[in-house]
Amino acid sequence: MFNEMSRDDGSIRAAYAQVAKWIEETGIERLKGRREEAETIFRTIGITFAVYGEGGDPERLIPFDLVPRVFDATEWTRLERGINQRARALNAFIHDIYHRGEIIRAGKVPGELVWRNSAFCPEMIGVDPPGRVYSHIVGIDIVRTGEGGFQVLEDNCRTPSGVSYMLENREIMMRMFPELFRGNRVAPVDDYPGLLRKTLEELAPPACNRDPVAVVLTPGPYNSAYYEHSFLADQMGLELVEPQDLLVEDGRCWMRTTRGLRHVDVIYRRIDDDFIDPLTFRADSMLGVPGLMSAYRSGGVTLCSAPGAGIADDKAIYVYVPEMIRFYLGENPILENVPTWQCAKADECKYVLENLADLVVKEVHGSGGYGMLIGPKATEKEREAYAERIKADPADFIAQPTLDLSACPTIAEDGVEPRHVDFRPFCLVGKQMRLVPGGLTRVALRRGSLVVNSSQGGGVKDTWVLTE
Amino acid sequence: MELAIHHLTEYLYEPPVSRVALRLRLFPTVTASQQVGAWTVTVNGAPVEPAFANAYGDSEAFAHVPGPVGQIEIVAEGRVTTSEGSGIVAGMRDLVAPPTFLRCTQATRPDERIEAFAREHGKGDSPLEIAHALSHAVGAAIEHIPGSSDAATTAAAALEAGQGVCQDKTHVLIAAARSVGIPARYVAGYINDEASGESALATHAWAELHVEGIGWIGFDPSNETCPTSDHVRLCSGFDARDAAPVRGSVAGVVDEETLRAEVRVTEVAQGQSQQ
Numbered sequence: 001m002f003n004e005m006s007r008d009d010g011s012i013r014a015a016y017a018q019v020a021k022w023i024e025e026t027g028i029e030r031l032k033g034r035r036e037e038a039e040t041i042f043r044t045i046g047i048t049f050a051v052y053g054e055g056g057d058p059e060r061l062i063p064f065d066l067v068p069r070v071f072d073a074t075e076w077t078r079l080e081r082g083i084n085q086r087a088r089a090l091n092a093f094i095h096d097i098y099h100r101g102e103i104i105r106a107g108k109v110p111g112e113l114v115w116r117n118s119a120f121c122p123e124m125i126g127v128d129p130p131g132r133v134y135s136h137i138v139g140i141d142i143v144r145t146g147e148g149g150f151q152v153l154e155d156n157c158r159t160p161s162g163v164s165y166m167l168e169n170r171e172i173m174m175r176m177f178p179e180l181f182r183g184n185r186v187a188p189v190d191d192y193p194g195l196l197r198k199t200l201e202e203l204a205p206p207a208c209n210r211d212p213v214a215v216v217l218t219p220g221p222y223n224s225a226y227y228e229h230s231f232l233a234d235q236m237g238l239e240l241v242e243p244q245d246l247l248v249e250d251g252r253c254w255m256r257t258t259r260g261l262r263h264v265d266v267i268y269r270r271i272d273d274d275f276i277d278p279l280t281f282r283a284d285s286m287l288g289v290p291g292l293m294s295a296y297r298s299g300g301v302t303l304c305s306a307p308g309a310g311i312a313d314d315k316a317i318y319v320y321v322p323e324m325i326r327f328y329l330g331e332n333p334i335l336e337n338v339p340t341w342q343c344a345k346a347d348e349c350k351y352v353l354e355n356l357a358d359l360v361v362k363e364v365h366g367s368g369g370y371g372m373l374i375g376p377k378a379t380e381k382e383r384e385a386y387a388e389r390i391k392a393d394p395a396d397f398i399a400q401p402t403l404d405l406s407a408c409p410t411i412a413e414d415g416v417e418p419r420h421v422d423f424r425p426f427c428l429v430g431k432q433m434r435l436v437p438g439g440l441t442r443v444a445l446r447r448g449s450l451v452v453n454s455s456q457g458g459g460v461k462d463t464w465v466l467t468e
Numbered sequence: 469m470e471l472a473i474h475h476l477t478e479y480l481y482e483p484p485v486s487r488v489a490l491r492l493r494l495f496p497t498v499t500a501s502q503q504v505g506a507w508t509v510t511v512n513g514a515p516v517e518p519a520f521a522n523a524y525g526d527s528e529a530f531a532h533v534p535g536p537v538g539q540i541e542i543v544a545e546g547r548v549t550t551s552e553g554s555g556i557v558a559g560m561r562d563l564v565a566p567p568t569f570l571r572c573t574q575a576t577r578p579d580e581r582i583e584a585f586a587r588e589h590g591k592g593d594s595p596l597e598i599a600h601a602l603s604h605a606v607g608a609a610i611e612h613i614p615g616s617s618d619a620a621t622t623a624a625a626a627l628e629a630g631q632g633v634c635q636d637k638t639h640v641l642i643a644a645a646r647s648v649g650i651p652a653r654y655v656a657g658y659i660n661d662e663a664s665g666e667s668a669l670a671t672h673a674w675a676e677l678h679v680e681g682i683g684w685i686g687f688d689p690s691n692e693t694c695p696t697s698d699h700v701r702l703c704s705g706f707d708a709r710d711a712a713p714v715r716g717s718v719a720g721v722v723d724e725e726t727l728r729a730e731v732r733v734t735e736v737a738q739g740q741s742q743q
Contacts, residue, residue: 101565115568125523125563244719248489249532251519278717279491279530283709290489290717294530298519 015072063459082335087138092328094134121308134306144406164228187437193235199430214266248291253301344395437465484538485720493703494544495527501553507546526703555686555694566678569651579624586644603687651678663698
């Protein structure tokens with residue numbers, strides 16, 4: 001296990017010097033007390049996260065751990081280049097498969113995997129969104145397995161959530177521990193909302209001939225990420241709208257306001273493809289805006305993300321991302337993929353079935369950590385049952401080795417102990433790439449656990465990027 | 469053959485609704501064997517122009533009617549000149565890779581019965597022969613009984629019942645073709661009343677199957693033929709819902725929605741076509 005703070009000989013890595021000193025000076029009892037204080041603040045602000053399918057308290061709080069996760073300037077420079085590179089390649093791929101499909105013609109990606117994928121949206125074929133951007137906010141889940149060993153676990157090209165935690169975690173840390181931020185060694189993240197707004201506005205559609213108006217479209221207060229939708233709208237100074245506030249007329253999109261209709265140029269939508277327009281997608285959707293696709297196709301409004309962008313973050317497509325980087329950019333991937341076996345391939349499927357006890361198996365179309373098998377943690381019976389599912393539909397599964405995720409110091413009952421973490425930065429793609437130095441660090445709070453999903457007992461941390 | 473077409477779709481809402489939004493694909497496709505003459509589409513009398521051509525090669529329009537509105541009358545009419553093309557669809561700007569049409573939808577998901585049916589009847593020395601055999605078998609397996617099915621009837625349910633209308637036959641053919649690896653899509657259109665032997669109350673439907681080396685070919689299992697100069701192609705999709713020439717969305721509470729459609733297709737006599 002790679003411990004991000006301390007080496008095997010007990011010495012502290014330079015990036016964590018300040019954090020180590022702070023932990024020692026504060027002491028575990030006071031840290032635990034201040035953790036409760038932080039929780040009270042979170043509850044007062046109202047940051048909660050509903051968990052699908054788990055029942056219980058839908059207003060459950062994601063636990064916040066006070067000990068920050070730290071990257072030094074050199075590490076971040078490499079991460080930043082790798083993240084930008086990946087976000088560019090993913091957008092190039094989406095544009096390509098909805099146009100000439102060069103990567104398929106070149107035999108680098110199997111066409112069937114794209115065309116028959118439910119995330120591939122035929123309605124988008126031949127459509128040219130402004131700036132050729134499909135995924136405007138690319139959330140890339142990165143794990144660390146060693147000193148220089150960063151690997152990408154998965155990409156999120158639709159509407160990755162969690163950025164509000166990046167902002168709120170920092171806010172709370174600065175409020176509670178201002179002394180930690182003296183000297184400006186920690187790079188700020190608070191310009192994210194401004195940069196997101198700039199990204200949205202610079203991709204206004206051709207029909208827009210004045211200052212562009214962008215809005216945040218939410219399914220409404222019952223959505224589990226509603227807090228984030230309203231928080232981001234508020235931080236950006238944009239209207240938060242629900243589907244019934246919008247309508248389409250004359251090839252444009254409009255919002256109803258107390259002073260009549262006002263045009264809308266760019267929609268940052270937090271509603272899934274299937275539901276955005278009942279005239280094109282699911283007819284039973286109560287969350288859609290009828291005619292939105294028509295206005296989009298006619299160049300009257302920009303949708304962020306573009307419909308069909310999810311094809312690029314499909315787990316069956318994931319294995320081909322390093323190839324996309326070479327194919328579209330002519331570069332070598334800076335960040336590697338996690339080795340992955342595709343059960344769709346007979347020989348790889350055989351290997352997976354023979355080594356289930358050592359592997360993590362995921363459903364190709366699943367997300368949020370649901371429906372996966374963690375081989376080493378599963379019982380014989382669970383593995384047998386899962387093997388039957390794989391045999392029934394091999395193409396629906398991929399497998400990866402159980403990763404030895406790096407660990408960060410985390411406040412536990414008996415003291416500060418290492419807990420496994422991952423990392424999700426949020427790369428903004430507009431006319432240029434923008435990446436704030438930070439992101440969301442998720443932590444598995446149970447000792448030894450490798451599952452960091454907030455829906456499965458994970459917590460969050462503030463993430464520091466140190467300046468030189 | 470020159471065909472005069474009049475297609476009326478009428479919706480009645482009780483009580484009147486606050487807004488109706490419509491997506492219309494009522495513009496006949498231009499292909500090597502189908503030319504479109506004067507053609508108009510109106511919604512409550514107001515003309516509607518196509519906004520763009522979609523990836524399938526069909527023209528689409530969006531229209532909305534502000535409320536309170538209790539009645540919507542959509543009229544598509546004009547003249548289309550057709551010629552025999554053995555059902556081969558040529559000259560269309562169609563951007564979708566054919567294997568995309570191997571995807572299943574809820575209405576076209578094959579069950580064991582359809583898979584067995586496709587294996588049993590889908591025999592031949594070439595994909596073209598298999599396609600013909602399947603289309604013929606579907607026509608024979610499903611008796612044409614108006615009212616025996618509804619818009620939501622799936623291919624699986626239609627084959628089990630052994631009865632249905634052109635939509636059901638088309639769904640079964642599509643499901644069967646896809647289950648043996650032949651890409652298939654749903655086509656909505658019109659058919660000359662004289663050819664079908666009746667005046668239609670709705671649009672006609674058939675399937676197009678993609679045959680390697682030839683391209684998309686129409687198969688009309690209801691008439692056990694490939695589309696002839698009596699067929700007029702409107703638009704296509706994965707199934708009936710996806711290829712619906714008229715899709716509507718209503719804002720407001722509707723206690724009762726009534727739909728009435730009327731399609732008249734007649735051959736223009738030689739002398740008249742010059743006028």
